[in-house]
Amino acid sequence: GDSVTQMEGPVTLSEEAFLTINCTYTATGYPSLFWYVQYPGEGLQLLLKATKADDKGSNKGFEATYRKETTSFHLEKGSVQVSDSAVYFCALSRDNNDMRFGAGTRLTVKP
Amino acid sequence: DAGITQSPRHKVTETGTPVTLRCHQTENHRYMYWYRQDPGHGLRLIHYSYGVKDTDKGEVSDGYSVSRSKTEDFLLTLESATSSQTSVYFCAIRGSNYGYTFGSGTRLTVV
Numbered sequence: 001g002d003s004v005t006q007m008e009g010p011v012t013l014s015e016e017a018f019l020t021i022n023c024t025y026t027a028t029g030y031p032s033l034f035w036y037v038q039y040p041g042e043g044l045q046l047l048l049k050a051t052k053a054d055d056k057g058s059n060k061g062f063e064a065t066y067r068k069e070t071t072s073f074h075l076e077k078g079s080v081q082v083s084d085s086a087v088y089f090c091a092l093s094r095d096n097n098d099m100r101f102g103a104g105t106r107l108t109v110k111p
Numbered sequence: 112d113a114g115i116t117q118s119p120r121h122k123v124t125e126t127g128t129p130v131t132l133r134c135h136q137t138e139n140h141r142y143m144y145w146y147r148q149d150p151g152h153g154l155r156l157i158h159y160s161y162g163v164k165d166t167d168k169g170e171v172s173d174g175y176s177v178s179r180s181k182t183e184d185f186l187l188t189l190e191s192a193t194s195s196q197t198s199v200y201f202c203a204i205r206g207s208n209y210g211y212t213f214g215s216g217t218r219l220t221v222v
Contacts, residue, residue: 004153032209034210036211041215042215042216043201043203043213043214043215043216044154044201044203044211044213045213046210046211046212049209049210051209089153089154093209098156098159098169098170099144099154099156099203099211101146101153101154101155102153103151103152103153104153
Protein backbone atom coordinates (compact mmCIF):
# COMPACT_ATOMS: atom_id res chain seq x y z
CA GLY A 1 0.00 0.00 0.00
CA ASP A 2 0.88 3.65 -0.07
CA SER A 3 3.46 4.76 2.45
CA VAL A 4 5.77 7.59 3.39
CA THR A 5 9.24 7.30 4.88
CA GLN A 6 10.96 10.29 6.39
CA MET A 7 14.32 10.69 8.02
CA GLU A 8 14.48 9.81 11.66
CA GLY A 9 15.03 12.57 14.11
CA PRO A 10 15.53 14.33 16.20
CA VAL A 11 17.34 17.00 14.23
CA THR A 12 19.13 19.74 16.13
CA LEU A 13 20.44 22.80 14.32
CA SER A 14 21.81 26.18 15.22
CA GLU A 15 19.88 29.29 14.20
CA GLU A 16 20.50 30.30 10.55
CA ALA A 17 21.63 26.80 9.57
CA PHE A 18 20.37 25.07 6.42
CA LEU A 19 17.64 22.49 6.92
CA THR A 20 16.89 19.37 4.92
CA ILE A 21 14.39 16.74 6.03
CA ASN A 22 14.26 13.81 3.65
CA CYS A 23 10.99 12.24 2.58
CA THR A 24 10.40 9.40 0.12
CA TYR A 25 7.15 7.76 -0.81
CA THR A 26 5.70 4.59 -2.27
CA ALA A 27 2.44 4.90 -4.16
CA THR A 28 0.74 3.91 -7.36
CA GLY A 29 -0.32 6.59 -9.76
CA TYR A 30 0.27 10.25 -9.05
CA PRO A 31 -0.33 11.19 -5.42
CA SER A 32 -0.41 14.68 -4.04
CA LEU A 33 2.37 15.35 -1.54
CA PHE A 34 2.27 17.48 1.59
CA TRP A 35 4.35 18.75 4.47
CA TYR A 36 2.63 19.47 7.75
CA VAL A 37 4.07 21.08 10.87
CA GLN A 38 3.01 20.44 14.47
CA TYR A 39 3.91 22.87 17.23
CA PRO A 40 3.78 21.67 20.86
CA GLY A 41 0.26 21.05 22.11
CA GLU A 42 -1.34 21.76 18.76
CA GLY A 43 -2.74 19.91 15.80
CA LEU A 44 -0.97 19.61 12.47
CA GLN A 45 -0.95 22.60 10.13
CA LEU A 46 -0.51 22.38 6.39
CA LEU A 47 2.87 23.87 5.51
CA LEU A 48 3.04 23.29 1.76
CA LYS A 49 1.89 20.94 -0.95
CA ALA A 50 2.56 19.81 -4.51
CA THR A 51 0.10 18.01 -6.71
CA LYS A 52 2.16 16.89 -9.71
CA ALA A 53 5.68 16.00 -10.73
CA ASP A 54 8.21 18.87 -10.72
CA ASP A 55 5.86 21.14 -8.78
CA LYS A 56 7.55 23.12 -6.03
CA GLY A 57 5.56 23.90 -2.91
CA SER A 58 6.73 26.81 -0.76
CA ASN A 59 5.62 28.66 2.34
CA LYS A 60 7.31 30.66 5.14
CA GLY A 61 10.75 30.10 3.59
CA PHE A 62 10.28 26.34 3.38
CA GLU A 63 10.18 24.58 0.04
CA ALA A 64 9.92 21.07 -1.37
CA THR A 65 9.96 19.76 -4.94
CA TYR A 66 7.93 16.79 -6.14
CA ARG A 67 10.49 14.44 -7.72
CA LYS A 68 8.77 11.53 -9.37
CA GLU A 69 11.97 9.98 -10.69
CA THR A 70 13.32 9.59 -7.15
CA THR A 71 9.87 9.39 -5.44
CA SER A 72 10.97 12.12 -3.06
CA PHE A 73 9.66 15.34 -1.55
CA HIS A 74 12.46 16.67 0.64
CA LEU A 75 11.77 19.71 2.83
CA GLU A 76 14.36 22.51 2.81
CA LYS A 77 14.87 25.89 4.39
CA GLY A 78 17.87 28.09 3.87
CA SER A 79 18.07 29.66 7.33
CA VAL A 80 16.13 28.21 10.25
CA GLN A 81 14.93 30.17 13.23
CA VAL A 82 14.22 29.14 16.81
CA SER A 83 10.51 29.52 16.03
CA ASP A 84 10.80 26.71 13.44
CA SER A 85 11.27 24.18 16.24
CA ALA A 86 8.43 21.69 15.76
CA VAL A 87 7.64 18.24 14.43
CA TYR A 88 7.41 17.97 10.64
CA PHE A 89 5.33 15.36 8.85
CA CYS A 90 5.52 14.35 5.24
CA ALA A 91 2.27 12.97 3.80
CA LEU A 92 0.72 11.74 0.60
CA SER A 93 -2.82 11.43 -0.63
CA ARG A 94 -3.83 9.55 -3.73
CA ASP A 95 -7.58 9.95 -3.56
CA ASN A 96 -7.90 12.46 -0.74
CA ASN A 97 -9.77 9.99 1.41
CA ASP A 98 -6.70 8.51 3.01
CA MET A 99 -3.87 10.88 3.80
CA ARG A 100 -0.85 8.74 4.72
CA PHE A 101 1.66 10.30 7.08
CA GLY A 102 5.29 9.64 7.82
CA ALA A 103 6.40 9.10 11.40
CA GLY A 104 7.42 12.72 11.86
CA THR A 105 10.79 14.43 12.36
CA ARG A 106 11.37 16.58 15.42
CA LEU A 107 13.40 19.70 14.73
CA THR A 108 15.01 21.72 17.48
CA VAL A 109 16.72 25.00 16.60
CA LYS A 110 19.08 26.46 19.17
CA PRO A 111 19.93 30.16 19.44
CA ASP B 112 -8.72 28.88 8.73
CA ALA B 113 -11.73 26.59 9.07
CA GLY B 114 -13.23 26.35 12.55
CA ILE B 115 -12.72 22.92 14.04
CA THR B 116 -12.90 22.10 17.71
CA GLN B 117 -12.44 18.88 19.61
CA SER B 118 -13.79 17.97 23.01
CA PRO B 119 -12.70 17.07 25.55
CA ARG B 120 -9.04 18.15 25.32
CA HIS B 121 -7.98 15.64 27.95
CA LYS B 122 -9.64 12.56 29.37
CA VAL B 123 -8.67 9.76 31.71
CA THR B 124 -10.91 6.71 31.68
CA GLU B 125 -10.89 3.19 33.01
CA THR B 126 -10.39 0.04 30.99
CA GLY B 127 -13.66 -1.37 29.71
CA THR B 128 -15.64 1.86 29.76
CA PRO B 129 -17.10 3.47 26.64
CA VAL B 130 -15.71 6.85 25.62
CA THR B 131 -16.97 9.34 23.05
CA LEU B 132 -14.87 12.09 21.54
CA ARG B 133 -16.48 14.95 19.67
CA CYS B 134 -15.35 16.91 16.65
CA HIS B 135 -17.25 20.01 15.59
CA GLN B 136 -16.69 22.11 12.46
CA THR B 137 -18.24 25.40 11.44
CA GLU B 138 -17.29 25.36 7.75
CA ASN B 139 -19.77 22.89 6.28
CA HIS B 140 -17.05 20.68 4.83
CA ARG B 141 -18.15 17.32 3.55
CA TYR B 142 -15.13 15.21 4.53
CA MET B 143 -14.11 14.63 8.16
CA TYR B 144 -11.49 12.28 9.57
CA TRP B 145 -10.36 10.78 12.86
CA TYR B 146 -6.68 9.97 13.35
CA ARG B 147 -4.64 8.73 16.25
CA GLN B 148 -1.07 9.85 16.85
CA ASP B 149 1.43 7.57 18.51
CA PRO B 150 5.22 7.88 18.80
CA GLY B 151 6.98 6.28 15.86
CA HIS B 152 3.77 5.84 13.88
CA GLY B 153 2.90 9.33 12.80
CA LEU B 154 -0.84 9.66 12.31
CA ARG B 155 -3.00 6.69 11.42
CA LEU B 156 -6.53 6.93 10.05
CA ILE B 157 -9.25 5.41 12.21
CA HIS B 158 -12.44 6.32 10.35
CA TYR B 159 -13.59 8.98 7.98
CA SER B 160 -16.88 10.44 6.80
CA TYR B 161 -17.86 11.72 3.38
CA GLY B 162 -21.28 13.03 4.36
CA VAL B 163 -24.11 12.74 6.86
CA LYS B 164 -24.51 9.08 7.81
CA ASP B 165 -21.75 8.14 5.32
CA THR B 166 -18.66 6.73 6.99
CA ASP B 167 -15.91 4.25 6.21
CA LYS B 168 -13.09 2.47 7.99
CA GLY B 169 -9.49 3.50 7.97
CA GLU B 170 -6.26 1.69 8.72
CA VAL B 171 -6.83 1.13 12.47
CA SER B 172 -10.61 0.94 12.94
CA ASP B 173 -10.88 -2.09 15.26
CA GLY B 174 -12.41 -1.12 18.59
CA TYR B 175 -13.74 2.20 17.30
CA SER B 176 -17.04 3.33 15.85
CA VAL B 177 -18.15 6.69 14.47
CA SER B 178 -21.33 8.56 13.79
CA ARG B 179 -22.23 11.62 11.78
CA SER B 180 -25.83 12.69 12.19
CA LYS B 181 -25.13 16.33 11.25
CA THR B 182 -22.65 17.86 8.84
CA GLU B 183 -20.90 19.74 11.62
CA ASP B 184 -20.40 16.91 14.12
CA PHE B 185 -18.33 13.73 13.84
CA LEU B 186 -18.22 11.51 16.91
CA LEU B 187 -15.66 8.84 17.69
CA THR B 188 -16.61 6.13 20.20
CA LEU B 189 -14.34 3.66 21.87
CA GLU B 190 -16.79 0.90 22.62
CA SER B 191 -14.78 -0.62 25.47
CA ALA B 192 -11.58 1.28 26.11
CA THR B 193 -8.29 -0.62 26.37
CA SER B 194 -4.82 0.55 27.36
CA SER B 195 -3.68 0.21 23.74
CA GLN B 196 -6.08 3.02 22.88
CA THR B 197 -4.17 5.49 25.04
CA SER B 198 -3.20 8.04 22.43
CA VAL B 199 -3.72 11.52 21.11
CA TYR B 200 -6.72 11.71 18.81
CA PHE B 201 -7.02 14.28 16.06
CA CYS B 202 -10.00 15.22 13.99
CA ALA B 203 -9.48 16.76 10.57
CA ILE B 204 -11.51 18.27 7.78
CA ARG B 205 -10.61 18.45 4.11
CA GLY B 206 -10.59 21.91 2.64
CA SER B 207 -11.01 23.07 -0.91
CA ASN B 208 -7.23 23.00 -1.47
CA TYR B 209 -7.21 19.26 -0.58
CA GLY B 210 -5.05 19.93 2.45
CA TYR B 211 -6.41 18.93 5.81
CA THR B 212 -7.15 21.22 8.75
CA PHE B 213 -6.69 19.59 12.13
CA GLY B 214 -8.23 20.18 15.51
CA SER B 215 -6.06 20.65 18.59
CA GLY B 216 -6.38 17.04 19.64
CA THR B 217 -7.73 15.00 22.54
CA ARG B 218 -5.26 13.31 24.84
CA LEU B 219 -6.88 10.10 26.06
CA THR B 220 -5.42 7.96 28.81
CA VAL B 221 -6.91 4.55 29.56
CA VAL B 222 -5.93 3.23 33.00
